Amino acid sequence: MTLAAIPGSTGPSTAERIRSACTRGESALLALEGIEPESTPLHHLMADGSFATLVPARSAATAHILTAGVSGVQAVLELTDYAPLPLREPVRSLVWIRGHLQRVPEAAVRDTLDLIAADDPNPVLLQVGSEFTLMRLEAESVVVADSQGAESVGIGALLEAEPDPFCVLETSWLRHIDSDHGDVITRLTSRLPAPLRRGQVRPLGLDRYGIRLRVEGDDGDHDVRLPFPKPVDDVHGLGQAIRVLMGCPFVNGLRARQS
Incomplete structure (x- = not known):
């Protein structure tokens, strides 16, 4: 897979991409040495830089963690960021969070749940307490890998970054564009370098900085970012930015001249 760059292309920072993946992802895998990986439905970044996660209460992983007591265990939380559409290669990126995992003390569970619910009322x-046990992963390293390679990011950068404002709605929007607005894809395809227009073009990603397209060709897959003129923060700005990319002459609300 290759990444084609449009001149002047900009995008989210590594920390922003990880924050968005954490917010968007529905599940992750928790790996402990000698234990089968467990699926966990929550991976929430706390204000102190640790990650709150839920582990099935009756799993081997939970039993192992509880046996370790206050010393905890080493663990890796793996998040997979999938493309919103069925593509030949559906994985957009992988995030690995490595660190020390401990059970949240019973006395602190309620307050911790309240803090999580304030940001994510999942x-x-x-x-928690019946099907799942609340754990806290003290992160020691965070690495993201995608078509551009692998890169690590510090906890401080993660805490300063924000998830993309459109990351939760991204999947439904791109599926709608792909299924009901072929004209949008056609216009965006015209912005691609000529050699890439011969492949099958599908929406790959959407964020405040631009749109990513996946070109599935005979020579492999190519990811291209089409940047917006400037980052956008709301739905109105997003719609306007997309019209600019499409070359819409009425981007500023002008009306066609009446005959």
């Missing part, structure tokens, strides 16, 4: 939080 219904699965109601299952």
